[in-house]
Amino acid sequence: MTRKRILITGGAGFLGSNLCDRFIKEDYHVIAMDNLITGDLRNIQHLFKLENFEFYHHDVSKFIHVPGNLDYILHFASPASPIDYLKIPIQTLKVGSLGTHNCLGLAKAKNARILVASTSEIYGDPEVHPQPEEYWGHVNPIGPRGVYDEAKRFQEAMTMAYNRFHGVETRIVRIFNTYGPRMRLNDGRALPAFIGQALRGEDITVFGDGSQTRSFCFVDDLVEGIYRLLMSDYDLPVNIGNPSEITIKEFAEEIIQLTGTQQKIVFKPLPQDDPKQRRPDISKAKEILNWEPRVSRKDGLAITYEYFKSLPEYIITPREFQSK
Numbered sequence: 369m370t371r372k373r374i375l376i377t378g379g380a381g382f383l384g385s386n387l388c389d390r391f392i393k394e395d396y397h398v399i400a401m402d403n404l405i406t407g408d409l410r411n412i413q414h415l416f417k418l419e420n421f422e423f424y425h426h427d428v429s430k431f432i433h434v435p436g437n438l439d440y441i442l443h444f445a446s447p448a449s450p451i452d453y454l455k456i457p458i459q460t461l462k463v464g465s466l467g468t469h470n471c472l473g474l475a476k477a478k479n480a481r482i483l484v485a486s487t488s489e490i491y492g493d494p495e496v497h498p499q500p501e502e503y504w505g506h507v508n509p510i511g512p513r514g515v516y517d518e519a520k521r522f523q524e525a526m527t528m529a530y531n532r533f534h535g536v537e538t539r540i541v542r543i544f545n546t547y548g549p550r551m552r553l554n555d556g557r558a559l560p561a562f563i564g565q566a567l568r569g570e571d572i573t574v575f576g577d578g579s580q581t582r583s584f585c586f587v588d589d590l591v592e593g594i595y596r597l598l599m600s601d602y603d604l605p606v607n608i609g610n611p612s613e614i615t616i617k618e619f620a621e622e623i624i625q626l627t628g629t630q631q632k633i634v635f636k637p638l639p640q641d642d643p644k645q646r647r648p649d650i651s652k653a654k655e656i657l658n659w660e661p662r663v664s665r666k667d668g669l670a671i672t673y674e675y676f677k678s679l680p681e682y683i684i685t686p687r688e689f690q691s692k
């Protein structure tokens with residue numbers, strides 16, 4: 369039997385590489401594409417030896433050429449942390465807009481089903497809580513997050529236009545805060561920042577008074593939700609995330625407990641347009657995909673901590689240990 373073929377853009381990134389693993393497990397032929405601006409080949413190097421895995425070093429904001437047929441496309445290429453948007457705002461805008469247009473064009477040409485990675489950021493700093501898919505959002509187009517938020521909103525509009533005008537089979541997942549192995553250590557996000565600080569013996573930096581909330585989903589749960597959405601016949605956006613909500617200060621305290629660090633919390637200024645609250649309403653995912661998260665924050669954080677500790681930056685050799 370010939371294998372189904374799937375293209376995963378952003379395949380060397382945190383989510384993209386976890387998706388590559390999942391589709392390899394399902395015995396697909398997986399083509400990962402990445403320009404490696406924020407992706408890292410170490411996330412997929414274990415797949416290079418497989419005959420059903422290929423890697424293309426390419427920027428999807430430029431015309432995409434993939435030889436042969438494709439059954440599915442997952443568009444996951446994009447910087448995804450507030451620090452990245454500030455450093456590479458134009459690339460962030462381009463990959464969400466031009467990159468999405470290229471992926472949709474490729475899906476049309478190959479007659480492939482495409483799933484695009486949207487985000488809870490399209491809700492902005494939400495005035496409706498928790499956020500259902502019907503909420504249109506509260507976004508500042510010209511703030512520091514605008515380059516990401518507006519590109520992703522454009523992405524959804526473009527995806528629905530290809531669906532309605534060209535009859536392309538499309539899926540849209542709205543991803544809420546997700547964590548797990550292969551998150552980038554220095555992307556400035558709360559979880560790698562806190563764990564990195566604990567491992568380096570630095571104080572834990574909470575922005576603002578830490579009363580803002582987030583709801584963190586373990587990556588394996590997210591991947592399962594995306595898999596089910598891709599296989600479903602539902603073409604409107606679906607929230608995938610973990611509704612268990614926590615303040616950032618409580619989250620920092622959980623990391624302090626997990627790591628056993630002696631350091632304390634220090635408060636730093638809140639970045640502009642930092643959303644005050646965020647929690648997905650996952651009724652749709654439950655009803656349509658029969659999906660809900662299974663991994664508790666306690667278990668997910670323990671797995672993620674082990675991953676960060678295993679990074680070369682943090683392996684303490686006996687000699688270094690003695691000199692401490």
Ligand code: UDP
Nearest residue numbers: 556557558559561573574575580582616642
């Ligand atoms: N945050 C923090 N300290 C840090 C990094 C982030 O207090 O060192 C806060 C950030 O201001 C936000 C929350 O943690 O309120 C989650 O930030 P993250 O960048 O992980 O995700 P996002 O803001 O995109 O949800």
